[in-house]
Amino acid sequence: xxxxxHSSAPGANVIVEHYCEHRHADSTGCKExxxxxxxxxxxxxxxxxxxxxxxxxxxxxxxxxxxxLEAAEGGKIIQ
Numbered sequence: 001x002x003x004x005x006h007s008s009a010p011g012a013n014v015i016v017e018h019y020c021e022h023r024h025a026d027s028t029g030c031k032e033x034x035x036x037x038x039x040x041x042x043x044x045x046x047x048x049x050x051x052x053x054x055x056x057x058x059x060x061x062x063x064x065x066x067x068x069l070e071a072a073e074g075g076k077i078i079q
Contacts, residue, residue, distance in 0.1 A: 018033075018034040018037070018046075018048040019031065019032065019033060019034050019048070020032045020033070020034045020048065020049045020050040020053055021034065021047055021048055021049055021053075022049055022050070022053035030049075030050055030052075030053055032050035032052070032053075033050060034048025034049055034050060035048075035050065035051070036048065036049050036050065036051055036054040036056075037049075038054075038055075038056055051065065052065060052069075
């Protein structure tokens with residue numbers, strides 16, 4: 001694969017790995033991938049969470065997550 005046409009700006013081709021920023025009560029961090037980012041403005045660095053810990057979910061998203069977690073506890077599989 002050619003890199004022709006890619007940016008040569010410093011940091012343009014850097015991959016940043018971000019994991020969930022949630023901290024449990026025992027001070028250990030969540031080990032899930034932080035695929036849900038949020039920043040109130042471009043001047044503020046983005047914070048990252050997994051979907052379970054993302055604090056900005058809609059009511060519908062929260063209900064869907066709750067149903068999925070309850071089904072997982074009962075041994076059912078919901079996609």
